Amino acid sequence: MSKFALQIIEAVEGNQTFEKLLVDGVAPFDTFKNDLETKERRSLEKIYFYMNEVANNRTLPNKKFKDVTPKTEKVKEYEFKDGNLRVYGISKYGGKIIILGGYKNQQKKDYRTFRSLKKQYLNQESNRSNNNEKSRTPKK
Numbered sequence: 001m002s003k004f005a006l007q008i009i010e011a012v013e014g015n016q017t018f019e020k021l022l023v024d025g026v027a028p029f030d031t032f033k034n035d036l037e038t039k040e041r042r043s044l045e046k047i048y049f050y051m052n053e054v055a056n057n058r059t060l061p062n063k064k065f066k067d068v069t070p071k072t073e074k075v076k077e078y079e080f081k082d083g084n085l086r087v088y089g090i091s092k093y094g095g096k097i098i099i100l101g102g103y104k105n106q107q108k109k110d111y112r113t114f115r116s117l118k119k120q121y122l123n124q125e126s127n128r129s130n131n132n133e134k135s136r137t138p139k140k
Helices: 028-034 038-055 104-136
Strands: 004-008 017-023 065-067 077-082 085-092 095-103
Touching (some): 017 028, 017 038, 038 077, 038 095, 077 104, 095 104
Antiparallel strands (some): 077 085
16 A cells, blocks of 8 residues: 655745645656656746646636546546646645646546545545544543
């Protein structure tokens, strides 16, 4: 079973915090970022700009940042995009968690990976929360 953790994204500052998901100590978003071609780095810079706008409670057009949450889901899902690049995240209290980066031409595969990681992370958080509640309950 994978271990999940969160790490602040230093490049994003504002009223909302942005964190990246770590899976067994590695952030899928960082792996994506490190593998980008030079020409794609400009699009990533724009996506960071969009993240800062959202972190400061500014609205963006749907073509840059949109809610992609399926109707049956309770935790909001978001997509930042510029050109061929996509960055996927979820909402959390007081901000967003960035889970994965990808490309438009791989969107279906990226959505499956993104939602799988989201589900695993939320299950871990739910289990952790339940265990904390049990440890606070006095024994009879």
